[in-house]
Amino acid sequence: MMAVPAMAADVTEDDQNIEVVQEAEQTVDEADVQDESEVQETEVQEDAQAEDAQDSSWSDKVAANVLTYANIREGADVSSQCIGRLPSGAVATVVGNDEGWLQVTSGEVNGYIREDLVVSGDEARNLYEAMYGAGDISAEAVTVDAEAEAAAAEAAAQASQVSAEAVQPEQGQAAEETEADSSQAAAQEVSVSTSDLDLMAAIIECEAGGESYEGKVGVGAVIMNRIRSGEFPNTLSEVIYQSGQFEPTWTGKLSNVLSRGASEACYAAAQDVFSGANTIGDRLFFHAGGGSGLTIGNQTFY
Numbered sequence: 001m002m003a004v005p006a007m008a009a010d011v012t013e014d015d016q017n018i019e020v021v022q023e024a025e026q027t028v029d030e031a032d033v034q035d036e037s038e039v040q041e042t043e044v045q046e047d048a049q050a051e052d053a054q055d056s057s058w059s060d061k062v063a064a065n066v067l068t069y070a071n072i073r074e075g076a077d078v079s080s081q082c083i084g085r086l087p088s089g090a091v092a093t094v095v096g097n098d099e100g101w102l103q104v105t106s107g108e109v110n111g112y113i114r115e116d117l118v119v120s121g122d123e124a125r126n127l128y129e130a131m132y133g134a135g136d137i138s139a140e141a142v143t144v145d146a147e148a149e150a151a152a153a154e155a156a157a158q159a160s161q162v163s164a165e166a167v168q169p170e171q172g173q174a175a176e177e178t179e180a181d182s183s184q185a186a187a188q189e190v191s192v193s194t195s196d197l198d199l200m201a202a203i204i205e206c207e208a209g210g211e212s213y214e215g216k217v218g219v220g221a222v223i224m225n226r227i228r229s230g231e232f233p234n235t236l237s238e239v240i241y242q243s244g245q246f247e248p249t250w251t252g253k254l255s256n257v258l259s260r261g262a263s264e265a266c267y268a269a270a271q272d273v274f275s276g277a278n279t280i281g282d283r284l285f286f287h288a289g290g291g292s293g294l295t296i297g298n299q300t301f302y
Helices: 006-057 121-132 146-165 179-187 194-208 213-229 236-240 253-260 264-274
Strands: 061-064 069-073 082-087 091-098 101-106 109-114 118-120 286-288 294-296 299-301
Touching: 061 121, 082 101, 082 109, 091 109, 118 121, 194 213, 194 236, 194 253, 194 264, 213 236, 213 264, 213 286, 213 294, 213 299
Parallel strands: none
Antiparallel strands: 061 091, 061 118, 069 082, 069 109, 091 101, 101 109, 286 299, 294 299
């Protein structure tokens, strides 16, 4: 009988060992790939959860989408007392809504803000981060000193009353009057009579009744700028009733507002305008909607 060479048996055993080692290495590699895949999947899930949590944290937030600040009022009405101001990009938490107004809380202020003056959700987050950077919300509303505001309004009203009762210079005023006196007279071209105040408040309501205080003052400031510019008539009524300028004058809207009286908010804005308030600089025109110029609320001044 022929004996089988021992070397053949050794080769077979070595081959088997190699296969076992290769299988073990393959199993380890597959386990590593699986572990790495599981780690990546976990990281993706964690990132998604973090993003969802971030999105959720902004679901009830709004940011002031204005140039300066948005007023927070005691009630859902433009004539309601202003109790706080939300600076541009600053954030408030929505706790309710009331027909175009949002009930919000921000810092120590709890009140109502006009819905059209803010953006919400992702837009609010993007606006806030663009202005203040990512991280915890730190830009919030500031409180308004109600007594100080009331005192300022009363002072403006008294100033208007004094101007209305002031004695106009006599026609025979001395020729040697100083240049300073002449300049002062020019600056007070428009006497603030009761009819002037009524007319200014009425046109402000017609053109900006639904706008913020800044927008109301802006309309009044345009009229005052025109009176002083030399390019338009130099009296309040002539500027407002100038042909082709203010639409409410020929549609009957201005007459209707004059007959019933403008809102308190529009009277307050008119009084402030006569006292020198100006939110639009030396601009002479405005129109509804956006465009080139200074946009306040739903109007652009240019």
